[in-house]
Amino acid sequence: MKLNELRDNEGAARKKKRVARGPGSGKGKTAGRGIKGQKSRSGVALGGYEGGQMPLYRRLPKRGFSKPNRLEYAVINLGLIEKFIGLGKLDAKGEITEDALVAAGLTSNKRDGIRILNKGEIKSKVNLVVTGASAAAVEAVKAAGGTLTVKAAAAAE
Numbered sequence: 001m002k003l004n005e006l007r008d009n010e011g012a013a014r015k016k017k018r019v020a021r022g023p024g025s026g027k028g029k030t031a032g033r034g035i036k037g038q039k040s041r042s043g044v045a046l047g048g049y050e051g052g053q054m055p056l057y058r059r060l061p062k063r064g065f066s067k068p069n070r071l072e073y074a075v076i077n078l079g080l081i082e083k084f085i086g087l088g089k090l091d092a093k094g095e096i097t098e099d100a101l102v103a104a105g106l107t108s109n110k111r112d113g114i115r116i117l118n119k120g121e122i123k124s125k126v127n128l129v130v131t132g133a134s135a136a137a138v139e140a141v142k143a144a145g146g147t148l149t150v151k152a153a154a155a156a157e
Contacts, residue, residue, distance in 0.1 A: 071112040078137055079120010080106060081128075092124040098131065116141075116148065 019031035033040040048055040081101075084090045089104040098114045101107060107114065113131025118140050125145040133148050141148040 073113050073115040073132055074107040074109065074111045075115050075117055076101060076106050077117050077119035078122040078140055081116075081126065082120060082122045082124060085124050085126070092126050095127045095129060097129050101130075122146075 017027065018025065019027040020029070022028045030040065038044055039046070048057055050056070081090065081096075084104050084106060085092045090096060090100065098110045101114055102110050110131075115132035115134075116128065116130055116137045117134050118136035122140055122144050126141060126148075127146055128141060128148045129151060130148070131151060133150050138148045138150075
């Protein structure tokens, strides 16, 4: 087989519907848009328009507030840490930092810090140093004989 012999399977690529090309095409004259009316014209966006009535999205009150400098944490569960230790991707003997967790592939990036949550169970004796942790996660690591140190979060720029 050569490059010039490559082609799609039969029916894989549909041909574009050509409208307004005469009565024989089946989509001639009005091109499937019916007769008259707003939707038959070009440049129509009926998304939020209600015929002059105040649109729904403007009738409803605005609620809430999005804090512009909110800290966004990457969340990792204890069960996942235990799994990665079992697979040999994390070394339980040394100190496990945020950079080690990212390097092992537990999260793609650490954002404003990594927060540990108590989902799953941890059996290994680990020494974790992270930006945040739930109280239950700290207790679970202590119960397994390890330590979980929470360092101060870097302020969002």
